[in-house]
Amino acid sequence: MSGAGQQREESPSADRLPFASVFESVLRGWAFNARSAVGPCASTDPGAVRLIWLKNIGRDGAIAERDPGADDWRSEVPEHLRLRAGDILLSSVVSGRPKAAVVREVDLPAVAVRSLLVLRPVEPLTADHARLVLAFLRSNVVGSLAVGSLQQHLRLSELKKLELPNDDRALSAALTDLSVAEQRLGGWAAEAGRLANSVFDDRSTGSEGARRRIIEAGQVTRLRSLAAAQLDDPGFIIRTRYPYPIALRWRNVEAQKTAGGQDDEGKEYSAVLEAAETLLGYSALATVALAHEAGISFKAMGTLKRKIAGGIGGPGFGDWKRVLEQIGEAAGVSDLPPEHPLHDLAALLADDEAQEACQSLNIKRNGDAHGRTHVPAVSAAKLDEAHSSLRLLIDRALFLADLQLLEVTQVVWDRHEQSDIVTLRRLMGDHPVVPTERIRYTGPDRIAPILYLADRDQGLHPLGPFLTCEKCAECAARSVFHVDKEQGALLQKSLDHGHSYPYRSDEEDLRAVGLRSAGP
Structure with a gap:
């Protein structure tokens, strides 16, 4: 194992790494004298190296493309200051959040200038890990280290004391998804703006032609907007992104709620209780399957197995509830990777509010199953209470949309x-x-x-x-x-x-x- 690997094993926590275990050195940008004999050269000259200034780095971490005709090329750049692919550039002069970017092969040959710091990794960072480190370096945590009255500068001594995020594929994937969503939504917004601004640009088509062009060209943009607006409706997310059994049961709840007719409350009440049992049942059975795969056992899991293996009756709402209540404390769960689904399932009933909602539904489900509730005449208050409890639990189960x-x-x-x-x-x-x-x-x-x-x-x-x-x-x-x-x-x-x-x-x-x- 490399020295870097050994240092990473000694990190103070599983999700943090000492700065020195990630970056072997921090170099200041080249503070060349613009009036010296070292003058500009053409990008095609032998040994030409591009200058990368703070202004060339965007807030999104993109390094501006090279401009062969710009006055940003020098031939007499010290070898030890030349950038390498994988180096991370960080603004040493900070206004708000710092800027940070990773150097790519396409950016080379290049040298960072003046207001930039060059962070050189001990070993190449994976794309996922680099994404997390960049997000951290652009954060207010790093920005708060800057000091100064006229200009605020990062202090290297304080920078090197920082602990950096460890590699986390799930978090990195989430950041990537957010970035893709931002770019996609930004592109849609720009397209809508261009269409709106061009309505009277083409005089040759006349007002009727312009009207037809905008209506036809804007149809896809309007449909995108309508589809995106539906995501603000939690019911739409449940119907389209939750596992099939839960999504179908929820659709039945919504259908009964809007059906109209005799005994509406009773039918909706039954649909709510069935949806609640399906949500708990699916989650509990997935929990048991995942625990079995991981070699984890706990009391409620053993009880469930014995009930099916040798009992007279099958599992019910109470069994599902106990499985989900106990999994968080089961031996071995805390040793699983942070992204393991059992952690999400363990959090479903982890607080008092969720416990109360689950217990309320359990009592109602038992009353319904044993004939203690006259369902056709269920009160509006009881229906609202059941519906609120279900909604709380199904909202807590949003993680199921990702599993x-x-x-x-x-x-x-x-x-x-x-x-x-x-x-x-x-x-x-x-x-x-x-x-x-x-x-x-x-x-x-x-x-x-x-x-x-x-x-x-x-x-x-x-x-x-x-x-x-x-x-x-x-x-x-x-x-x-x-x-x-x-x-x-x-x-x-x-x-x-x-x-x-x-x-x-x-x-x-x-x-x-x-x-x-x-x-x-």
């Missing part, structure tokens, strides 16, 4: 590329009929045609046999099932519409994970 439910239908090994060609469906949103995709998978483990959870890093976690997918024997809809029990008989029950029938898959899969007792 994609995948149905792998076929896996073919490509011996030439040494990878799997995987055929799959993304079961996200409120419709079971979704396009089939093919991807190339090069992960460490072979995969099978079962359900998987894809995490934010696109790692695949098996959900079977805790959750399975097949065409429902009763309604023929593609459905997500879990193992259930009724009077000792083994069943499979749909999370999305509630149909159940005798278990049809291989029971050996259940025995392998403790959901079926050993023996015949």
